[in-house]
Amino acid sequence: MNFYETMYVVHPALQAGRLDDMIQIVDKKVKELKGKSLYCENWGKKKLAYQIDKQKYGTYVLIQFSLKGEMIGELKNEFEHNSNILRYLINKIEEDQVLEQKEVSNNDTEKKDEDEDSNNKEKDSEWF
Numbered sequence: 001m002n003f004y005e006t007m008y009v010v011h012p013a014l015q016a017g018r019l020d021d022m023i024q025i026v027d028k029k030v031k032e033l034k035g036k037s038l039y040c041e042n043w044g045k046k047k048l049a050y051q052i053d054k055q056k057y058g059t060y061v062l063i064q065f066s067l068k069g070e071m072i073g074e075l076k077n078e079f080e081h082n083s084n085i086l087r088y089l090i091n092k093i094e095e096d097q098v099l100e101q102k103e104v105s106n107n108d109t110e111k112k113d114e115d116e117d118s119n120n121k122e123k124d125s126e127w128f
Contacts, residue, residue, distance in 0.1 A: 001035070001066040003095050008079060008088035009058035012045055022063055022084055029078045035067035039099045052086045064098050 010022055019042070027037050043060035052058065067075070072090060079088040 002069050003038075003064065003066050003093050003098060004072070004090055005062070005064045005097070006075075006088060006090045007060060007062050009048070009060055009086045011053075011084045011086060011091045012057040012059060014059065014084060017047065019059060019064055022082075023063075025082075026061075026063060026078070029075060030063075030065045030067060033067060033071040033074055035065050037063065037065045039064040041099075055086060058086050064093070096105070 006026075008026070010019060015023060023040060023042070023121045027040065032039050038062070043062060045059045047055050048056060048058050050112065076088075079085050
């Protein structure tokens with residue numbers, strides 16, 4: 001299995017729910033092709049350098065996955081036949097270039113809140 005990274009641009013008219021569905025469709029297709037999705041990140045809506053299908057904006061999505069090389073053609077067909085995907089680029093990457101999913105647990109957020117509280121107390125004590 002090889003490692004790949006795909007950046008695709010989704011039509012800007014898709015709302016958050018439909019955008020999540022679009023990401024799930026791509027993820028499901030990778031799994032159907034007996035691949036494994038390793039990382040997925042929504043970069044948000046950005047202005048395009050030039051218009052694509054009369055659109056000035058697009059939502060960028062980055063996905064990294066492992067897949068057999070001969071299955072890439074089928075994944076390309078999925079991107080080309082989906083009218084909501086304006087552009088895509090598939091790159092082969094090395095295993096050490098795979099990014100780690102950022103998961104925020106409750107313990108991390110509680111720790112961050114405590115750190116902010118202690119920083120605020122320190123700032124307050126400086127003034128007195």
